[in-house]
Amino acid sequence: MAAPMSASQFARILRAEGLDVVEVGDWEDHNRDGKGPWGPVHGVMIHHTVTRGSARTVDICRKGYSGLPGPLCHGVITKDGRVHLVGYGRANHAGLGDDDVLRAVINETALPADNETSTDGNRHFYGFECENLGDGDDPWPAAQLEAIERAAAAICRHHGWNERSVIGHLEWQPGKVDPRGFSMGSMRSRVGDRLGSKTPAPSLPAPKRPKVSLSQLRRAAETNPQMKGTPVTYSGVRTYEAALVDEGLLEKARLDGHYGWDTKDATSRWQERLGYRGRRPGEPADGIPGRDSLTRLGNKHGFDVIA
Missing domain, CATH: 3.40.80.10 (Peptidoglycan recognition protein-like)
Known part of the structure; x- marks a missing residue:
């Protein structure tokens, strides 16, 4: 102090x-x-x-x-x-x-x-x-x-x-x-x-990886972009958004824990990077996380996907 x-x-x-x-x-x-x-x-x-x-x-x-x-x-x-x-x-x-x-x-x-x-x-x-x-x-x-x-x-x-x-x-x-x-x-x-003050390295357990709920993330993605007020979210959105920032798909200034249009667009670009497309020809990916796209992001950026 x-x-x-x-x-x-x-x-x-x-x-x-x-x-x-x-x-x-x-x-x-x-x-x-x-x-x-x-x-x-x-x-x-x-x-x-x-x-x-x-x-x-x-x-x-x-x-x-x-x-x-x-x-x-x-x-x-x-x-x-x-x-x-x-x-x-x-x-x-x-x-x-x-x-x-x-x-x-x-x-x-x-x-x-x-x-x-x-x-x-x-x-x-x-x-x-x-x-x-x-x-x-x-x-x-x-x-x-x-x-x-x-x-x-x-x-x-x-x-x-x-x-x-x-x-x-x-x-x-x-x-x-x-x-x-x-x-x-x-x-x-x-x-x-x-x-000249190095202390012995402590023996520590492996750090716990953050967990992101697929169902809660999907709920935020399907609800928040349509809302006109402050979006409702949960803490896993920030973990997810941080990974999108690291991928260069989301501006750091938009890392706010709210699954709004910017996060949805970034998700769409991540899905397209993995080869996903919209249902109609030329239509972009929907920006709603799926298990595969979320798991592959988590494997790359150090979080686990739960139900």
């Missing part, structure tokens, strides 16, 4: 760790502090952006989306290993997550499975968005991975934390998959080596 360092301290410790830091506009005063408190801080959270191109990535993370204003993090780590500071203070990066995970971060103990969305993470975590498509194929250059390691270590060093204060978004909020393409266990090991 600690009070956040000042913006000038933040930039200084990153440079002291050997990072190439780019200060973007009025980043020191760009925040969401008017929407809630910033601090006490307990850890560092790592994300991937699902974007291509450094300039575009930095711009999006600074400005945000129509439904999610920026900044979306404190620093953007691009593929060349530079850290672009886009905001400081409360940022829209972590969202609601698991209070048991937060407790483990505070105590620097092994992380439990994240299965709740009860705690405001934007208040308690420094956040870095890292330029990557998040599809499991987009490479992570050595310079970028080293920059993630150095940035996390710099913050931990300042606050006197060890590597267990560094987590991924996927370890904080159910349904999230970022960062994808390297393991957070390996990154914590790198941070621990840099800090």
Whole structure:
């Protein structure tokens, strides 16, 4: 537990760790502090952006989306290993997550499975968005991975934390998959080596995979796009949508847990990718998940399908 360092301290410790830091506009005063408190801080959270191109990535993370204003993090780590500071203070990066995970971060103990969305993470975590498509194929250059390691270590060093204060978004909020393409266990090991404080790796059971109900997902798909008010949904929609985002079929800004027209269109494109078509010639796939299309998506993106 600690009070956040000042913006000038933040930039200084990153440079002291050997990072190439780019200060973007009025980043020191760009925040969401008017929407809630910033601090006490307990850890560092790592994300991937699902974007291509450094300039575009930095711009999006600074400005945000129509439904999610920026900044979306404190620093953007691009593929060349530079850290672009886009905001400081409360940022829209972590969202609601698991209070048991937060407790483990505070105590620097092994992380439990994240299965709740009860705690405001934007208040308690420094956040870095890292330029990557998040599809499991987009490479992570050595310079970028080293920059993630150095940035996390710099913050931990300042606050006197060890590597267990560094987590991924996927370890904080159910349904999230970022960062994808390297393991957070390996990154914590790198941070621990840099800090000289590496703790023995705990023996943990395999993490539980999220479960998505086919019947509930179909019910949301068949009902929500026709509704004019706020769609009715269930938590599995967000897990499903995150996989569609990773496939490049749904914009990250539309990952809202509501099976609306955007999700239905993305599903249709996924079905067509698998060879499915509409009933009439030239008609697109219907966008209503079937067992085969859902199972194949789950196998690829780490969730199980139940009835």
